[in-house]
Amino acid sequence: MKTLAKCALVLGLAAAMVSCRKKTSEVTGPPVGQPGKPIVIGALFAVTGPASFLGAPEKKTAEMIVDQINAAGGVNGRLIQLIVKDTGGSPEKCISFTRQLIDENKVCAIIGPSTSGETMGIKNICETAKVPLVSCAAAEVIVNPVAKYVFKTPQKDSQAATWIFRTMKTMGIKKIGIVSGNTGFGKAGKNQLEKLAPEMGIEVLASEVYDKRATDLTDVLAKLKAKNVQAVVNWSIVPAQSIVAKNMKQIGLNVPLFQSHGFGNIKYVEQAGEAAEGTLFPGGRLLVVGSLPNGHPQKAVLEAYKTEYEDRYHEAVSTFGGHAYDAINIVVNAIRKAGSDDRDKIRDAIENTKGFVGTGGVFNFSPEDHNGLTLDAFEMLTVKNGKFELYRP
Amino acid sequence: MNTGKTAAGILLLTLLAVAVQVGASVSGRDYYLTQLTMAAYTAAVVMGLSLLVGYTGQISLGHAGFVAIGAYTSAFLSTAPLAHASGTALGKSLLRFHVLASRPELYGDGTVVSLAPGLAFLAGLLLAGLVAVGIGYPALRLHGHYLAMATLGFGLIVYRLVLGTAFLGAADGISSVPPLPILPGVACTGEPGQRIANYYIAAGFTLMVLLFLLNLTDSRTGRALRAIHGSERAAAATGIDTAAYKLKVFVLSAILAAAAGGLLTFYRGSIGPSDAGAMKSVRYVAMVAAGGMASVWGALVVGFVLTFLSLRGCFGSFDDAVFGVVLIVIMSFTPEGPFGPLRTLVVRFRARRRPALANGESEKEIPRVVA
Missing domain, CATH: 3.40.50.2300 (Response regulator)
Structure with a gap:
């Protein structure tokens, strides 16, 4: 009897899996019976x-x-x-x-x-x-x-990197350190930064890669501090972006922090708290819709999307x-x-x-x-x- | 398990594979073959691992690492440009003897010369075998689960290496892997025109692995392996060289994993670091466990079905959760694998029909779970 029950279980499981075959994706889509x-x-x-x-x-x-x-x-x-x-x-x-x-x-x-x-x-x-x-x-x-x-x-990453270097020039920054995460995004950014820096007259003193799941980055930042960098560029996605900001304050590396356009989510600011103040990053205008001048070509589109979403x-x-x-x-x-x-x-x-x-x-x-x-x-x-x-x- | 039964099983499976293809093509649902092909390669990895886990009691927690060695070696060697070689006399003769292969650039007008895909594939098998010997030789001379520890570390190292190595594409992996020519006009590739051929390449590969493993487990070697699983000391006492057997099986399952990984890479046309991740390895071991540990058939069916449904997107966003639930259910109710209860049922049914034989014959058949 027990064996029979087990058999039923196995067959039932198989049947359940095959039957769920139908729902293979989420469809947003027209109600049935529409013409065309x-x-x-x-x-x-x-x-x-x-x-x-x-x-x-x-x-x-x-x-x-x-x-x-x-x-x-x-x-x-x-x-x-x-x-x-x-x-x-x-x-x-x-x-x-x-x-x-x-x-x-x-x-x-x-x-x-x-x-x-x-x-x-x-x-x-x-x-x-x-x-x-x-x-x-x-x-x-x-x-x-x-x-x-x-x-x-x-x-493009190269455009983000160009914005960062341009801003550095206006601030008189010449020697920088780069830290980046080991994701596709981090890798691409690191490549662009290292490629464009010499053209923009900026010297990269150190370029460190860290694990995307890292929870503490004081070690890589300490290396940058030892080299006396004038600014830090971090290129990664969650959650290291918040950690970099916090760790810099902890080890007393008080230089400007630049982040990539991946920083464009207010959650990272909340996670970093005080430490995120003054962080600079290139971003789309969606994040600052409110402060765009009236008549800016993107303003209406951005406002509509933001409100609707x-x-x-x-x-x-x-x-x-x-x-x-x-x-x-x-x-x-x-x-x-x-x-x-x-x-x-x-x-x-x-x-x-x-x-x-x-x-x-x-x-x-x-x-x-x-x-x-x-x-x-x-x-x-x-x-x-x-x-x-x-x-x- | 006798040869007649094995042959019948293989024959049935072959017929089933052909029937599925004919059915899919006739009903205009050729597209199912894509996921069936990918699932078949995964099932081959799981079967190879089940030999190691189920028959020698050794666990490899780094099998995705061997898959990745096969995959990355194939991908790297068959895509790395050897531009300077095509100009030299040596390069030209190598091209003529198909040691090198040239192909048109996908996003340009030039041609690229690289190592022939077939040789790249073989290099992957060789490398996986060598690495397996390197890890297995020390780890398998010890008693206990040292291999699990060693392979866990190995898997993580491979993942870190491919993620951190620029020429392996780091986080992006390697894409635009060329087709692997198998026969004139037939190649292992994801091109829609070659879909049916590739389904048979994958099915043929998986069936060959199955046949090979069934023969192996039914041989003197298989009995030695089971003895090792039962008690390593007792096995050693009867004159079985336990370390040598364990090493052979480990290397064999690593090479099988690399072969499946290589073929899958040519089929997909790309490879990325997430295919070498620790979670992948855990998935392989979990599928072996759900298949009933020491059951090549169970490993085949569970590995194939679960991968197929996952690749079809059947579980939607709940992929890992459904996978976990299926494992828990199988492990808690039929730890001998999905075929355990069915087999017992068949044996009992037969015993009832042939009561005269019940005492003698069927006793032998009752669940020594060997499949």
Whole structure:
């Protein structure tokens, strides 16, 4: 009898797993019975896992925008169906899901993935399958060399680095130390900083890499202190950005701290507390909507996105969600302009996008530039009284 | 377990594999083959590990490290440009004999010359084998779970190395890995046109691993391994060179892991450090445990099904949680693996039908869990 029960259990488990096969992804999408076939767009976001701070707001944003577009009647008289796959930040799943979206769901374009590693894993797949991909990941290698079908919305690392060095020059800083995390983002930033420093007349006295999960960075910072650096640049993502600020105060390294554009989430400021005051970093204008002058081209877009997102989800808007806002809108606008959901026509329309005002800046794509942003996309920001503010020297 | 049964099992599985492909193609659902192919390679790693864990009682907590050695060696050697070589006379003759291979640049007009993918793949196997000997030789001469400790450290080291090495792509990994030619016109690659061929490459590889492992466990070596698992001292006392056997099995399972990792890399076209992570290793061991430890069949089925469903995205955002629950349920109710109760049921059923034999024959068959 017991054996029989166990058999039933095993078979039941197998049946349960097979039956849950249906729910393979979250679909935001038209109600059944609408006229015309929906336009299917795929999305790959790291909603869970170590990169969930990127993927979660990206997914929420993309779903919100698609709901809004469908409520307004869709595109070209057709509704949009968004198929979101949670990659968990795993390149293996990302590859599997990309093939699913392309072969099975027959999507006309893909937005995401959230991280650079995942994007590089599928860059060739999208290129050979001729499916437009608008990535929400930062690394420059995604669009350099340019792949015909691959685009990205976040600003370039080199632009962020240039902003940092420019600000240093106005402050008279000549000798710096770099610390960076061992992630794709940290690696790309370190490379750009080290490449651009000599051109900008700045000397890098030390460049240290630390583990992304490190909880104490006094050792690497002590090395920088011993070299008498005039400023520290940290290039990483959570949570080291807060730790660097705190540890610098603890060991008495009282020089300006520059962070990357990855600092653009008020949570890091809260975690670092007092120590974050005065931190400088290049960031998109989404974080300082309130202090933008009226009439700034991006002001209306940013305000609308911020209010809608915060009303719907009851959490602060972040730069990363903004990348998805730009990606989905660029794709939808391209579909509108192409007048069809043909992959090649959409690709051409994306490449010809000019003057699109997004959260990251004003996008002008071209065959040579699949990022479409200029230095102007960034502002230098600082932390004052626990809030982000425009930096004015 | 006799040869007839094994042959029947393999034959059935082969037929099933063909039926799945034909069914998928006829119904226009070819796309399932992508995940089936990837799951088959993972199942091969799990089977190799089950030989080590289940039959010698040694645990490797660093198997993702061996997968990564196979994967990264294949990826690195087949992509690293040897530009200067193509100009020299030596380089030209090497090209002619397919020691080197040239391919067009994906995002440019030029061509790149690198080591032939087949040789890169073999180099991965060799390296994994050598590393396994290096770790296993000292660790396996000791009694107790020293191998688990050594491999845990090894796995972490491999992860750190690939994450910190610039020429291995650091955090980005290596992408644009070229296809691995197998027969004229057939290559191990993710190209949609080669999907059916690749499904059979993966299925063939996995079936060969299965056949090999079943034969091995049913041989003199297999009996020696089981004796070691039962009691190492008793085994040694009967004249079995325990250290040598354990080392052989460890090296073998490392090479199998590297082979599966290499083929999977050519299929995926890229490799990243997260494939070498400690959590991956834990997953492999967990799948072996859920398969019933000493059951090659159980390892195959559990490794294959769980990986397939995970890659299909069946568990959505709850992937790890569902995986954990399945493990807990299997471990607490049928620790002998999902086939344990089924097997017992079949044995009892037969015993009832042939009461005359019940005392003598079936006694032997009742669950010595060997699969």
